[in-house]
Amino acid sequence: MSTSSGSPESWISSFCSLLGHEYFAEVSEDFIEDDFNLTGLQSQVTMYKEALEMILDVEPEDDEDDEDEEEEDEEDISGDGRDGLAGRHERRHHSRIASDLSVIESSAEMLYGLIHQRYICSRAGIQQMSEKYELSHFGVCPRTNCNQTRTLPVGLSDTPGEDTVKLFCPSCLDVYVPPNSRFQTVDGAFFGRTFGALFLLTFPDYDLTKSGGEQLANLTRTDESLNINGMWARNIAPGLGKGRVYEPKIYGFRVSELARSGPRMQWLRKKPEDITVLDEARHFAEEDGDSDDDDENMNMSGRPVTRRRRAGNARVKRQGQNGSPMATEANGAESEL
Amino acid sequence: MAGMDDFVSDSDSDYTSYWRDWFISSRGNEYYCEIDEDYLTDRFNLTGLNTEVQYYQYALDLITDVFDLDCDDEMRETIEKSARHLYGLIHARYIVTTRGLAKMLEKYKKCDFGKCPRVMCHSHPLLPMGLSDVANQKAVKLYCARCEDIYNPKSTRHSAIDGAYFGTSFHNILFQVYPALVPPKTTERYVPRVYGFKVHAAAALVRWQNKERGEMRRRLRKMEVDSGFAKVDGEDDDEDEEEEDEEEEMMEDAMDHNPAAVVQYRGAGEVATLQ
Ligand SMILES: [Zn+2]
Ligand SMILES: [Zn+2]
Numbered sequence: 001m002s003t004s005s006g007s008p009e010s011w012i013s014s015f016c017s018l019l020g021h022e023y024f025a026e027v028s029e030d031f032i033e034d035d036f037n038l039t040g041l042q043s044q045v046t047m048y049k050e051a052l053e054m055i056l057d058v059e060p061e062d063d064e065d066d067e068d069e070e071e072e073d074e075e076d077i078s079g080d081g082r083d084g085l086a087g088r089h090e091r092r093h094h095s096r097i098a099s100d101l102s103v104i105e106s107s108a109e110m111l112y113g114l115i116h117q118r119y120i121c122s123r124a125g126i127q128q129m130s131e132k133y134e135l136s137h138f139g140v141c142p143r144t145n146c147n148q149t150r151t152l153p154v155g156l157s158d159t160p161g162e163d164t165v166k167l168f169c170p171s172c173l174d175v176y177v178p179p180n181s182r183f184q185t186v187d188g189a190f191f192g193r194t195f196g197a198l199f200l201l202t203f204p205d206y207d208l209t210k211s212g213g214e215q216l217a218n219l220t221r222t223d224e225s226l227n228i229n230g231m232w233a234r235n236i237a238p239g240l241g242k243g244r245v246y247e248p249k250i251y252g253f254r255v256s257e258l259a260r261s262g263p264r265m266q267w268l269r270k271k272p273e274d275i276t277v278l279d280e281a282r283h284f285a286e287e288d289g290d291s292d293d294d295d296e297n298m299n300m301s302g303r304p305v306t307r308r309r310r311a312g313n314a315r316v317k318r319q320g321q322n323g324s325p326m327a328t329e330a331n332g333a334e335s336e337l
Numbered sequence: 338m339a340g341m342d343d344f345v346s347d348s349d350s351d352y353t354s355y356w357r358d359w360f361i362s363s364r365g366n367e368y369y370c371e372i373d374e375d376y377l378t379d380r381f382n383l384t385g386l387n388t389e390v391q392y393y394q395y396a397l398d399l400i401t402d403v404f405d406l407d408c409d410d411e412m413r414e415t416i417e418k419s420a421r422h423l424y425g426l427i428h429a430r431y432i433v434t435t436r437g438l439a440k441m442l443e444k445y446k447k448c449d450f451g452k453c454p455r456v457m458c459h460s461h462p463l464l465p466m467g468l469s470d471v472a473n474q475k476a477v478k479l480y481c482a483r484c485e486d487i488y489n490p491k492s493t494r495h496s497a498i499d500g501a502y503f504g505t506s507f508h509n510i511l512f513q514v515y516p517a518l519v520p521p522k523t524t525e526r527y528v529p530r531v532y533g534f535k536v537h538a539a540a541a542l543v544r545w546q547n548k549e550r551g552e553m554r555r556r557l558r559k560m561e562v563d564s565g566f567a568k569v570d571g572e573d574d575d576e577d578e579e580e581e582d583e584e585e586e587m588m589e590d591a592m593d594h595n596p597a598a599v600v601q602y603r604g605a606g607e608v609a610t611l612q
Contacts, residue, residue: 142454142488142489142491143455143486143487143488143489144468144478144486144487144488144489145486145487156456156527166456168527168529173527173529173539173542174455174456174457174526174527175455175456175457175527176454176455176456177454177455177456177460179454179491193530194530194531194532196529197529197530197531197536197539198531200529200536201531201536228538229537229538229541230537230538231538236538236542237539237542240542246480246485246486246487248485248509249505249506249509250506250509250510250513251506252505255509255513257553257556257557257562258557258560258562259513260513260516260519260562260563260565261509261512261513261516261519263485264485264522264553264564264565264566265483265484265485265486265522266485266549266553267546267547267549267550267553268484268486268526268546269486270546270549271542271545271546272545277545278538278541278542278545279541280541
């Protein structure tokens with residue numbers, strides 16, 4: 001693979017440097033080479049093996065015995081002064097017809113995206129994304145009251161082809177369409193539903209009130225640093241609450257809630273002034289009362305909190321009542337997106 | 338100036354407003370509508386602006402295409418700048434008149450001010466607004482009537498426009514004058530999840546906010562005011578918003594020490610458990 005002009009750019013880094021691919025991390029080869037991480041992807045991508053080889057810049061293996069011959073050809077080509085990507089493509093082209101190549105190319109992009117979704121939720125991947133986050137690679141929240149809080153790329157679905165990448169703002173806990181149309185061709189599933197929230201859980205110490213223009217720092221812990229529901233109080237939706245809710249006014253007078261055009265959405269940007277109100281764990285413990293036995297609601301022992309209903313079919317019953325077309329998924333996952 | 342009246346008099350329709358035409362069609366000025374000649378020539382509408390703008394009379398002459406001062410480029414540039422500022426100040430007043438509202442409404446319908454970036458607003462058109470009615474205080478922002486929140490313009494060529502050229506009231510007056518245009522409100526929202534689990538801190542806030550919304554809707558119902566929420570939410574939605582999210586949640590603490598434990602990929606839609 002040696003060429004006259006140093007080592008050619010890898011498929012991965014050239015993919016990540018394409019216009020519109022600024023949000024992608026460069027998945028490490030180690031991650032891709034560990035079969036465990038690719039479990040289940042074979043069936044999701046056509047020409048999987050070839051796509052994987054393309055991502056890893058591996059020469060396609062030929063079944064025939066003419067491998068030696070093949071290599072000689074390659075040397076001839078590089079000797080011609082071709083280098084980099086073009087040279088590599090040329091070599092691939094050599095053993096395949098052009099239509100195959102374009103199928104493999106798009107399969108490789110799909111496969112890379114699906115691997116990426118998993119990678120950015122791994123220790124190495126999320127670390128890499130945090131470096132991009134610190135450098136404001138993912139842009140800032142467009143909401144005025146969020147003061148340019150850095151956002152995170154997320155998908156609203158884990159299934160490719162359903163929706164494009166969105167930006168999650170940890171300051172208002174809402175999602176936005178990226179400002180530039182070049183991101184409107186990037187599949188949201190390549191980032192997935194988990195990454196955004198997992199990022200906040202993994203890096204709880206980032207000071208989320210810092211704007212994209214400022215150096216990102218860790219929260220300075222003071223005596224008042226409160227941990228509520230597992231998050232530092234100062235980091236629970238810092239863009240919401242008093243002073244951060246838009247108040248419609250006409251000539252200085254607040255528009256009444258009772259007006260037809262009066263405010264109806266302020267709840268969406270509200271937050272209790274006393275954030276400990278949200279500390280359901282404490283309230284629950286204090287109130288105690290007639291807790292049902294399988295309510296592990298506030299288990300602090302390092303397990304997911306399960307807020308189970310007493311009766312196993314309670315949810316089903318509710319669905320029957322309100323007939324909402326949205327509330328059909330098993331855990332209600334899609335009911336609020 | 339004496340001749341101005343004859344100049345515009347009755348030929349308004351085929352009169353070409355060169356300066357205003359040029360101004361509102363310049364790149365970066367897409368948010369402005371064209372102020373009527375009639376409005377500009379009624380001195381009553383401009384009350385008090387003469388002290389706000391340098392070379393007020395020349396600036397106004399420029400805007401109304403009767404500027405004929407022989408001056409050097411530097412002076413011309415100064416007057417030009419004053420004219421832009423004056424136009425903005427008049428604009429803030431004009432867009433809350435019947436004519437002005439109608440013109441801005443047309444632009445709103447054409448999405449001239451962009452679309453709400455919030456995913457759940459589904460590209461609802463925005464309206465320009467100011468956070469202050471005093472010039473040189475705050476840049477223009479964009480109001481979404483669907484989420485009732487304000488956003489920064491995407492483009493830097495808009496983010497430098499003075500918000501006072503639109504003012505704090507215009508967008509609210511528009512919906513008061515055209516109540517039928519108030520978009521239906523929805524409770525649709527984003528809920529952060531990790532492997533299908535809601536994030537506990539966020540979910541607790543959502544529950545609290547839902548309670549706030551429920552209280553508001555009860556208040557409105559008591560006063561027999563339409564809450565404006567889309568009917569898809571169900572008829573007696575107040576009841577089901579009480580406890581709509583009794584489901585698995587994940588505490589941040591759960592992952593505090595070893596996120597990697599949960600990070601093992603379990604497949605989309607499946608629920609992860611800590612080992
Ligand atoms: Zn935000
Ligand atoms: Zn909106």
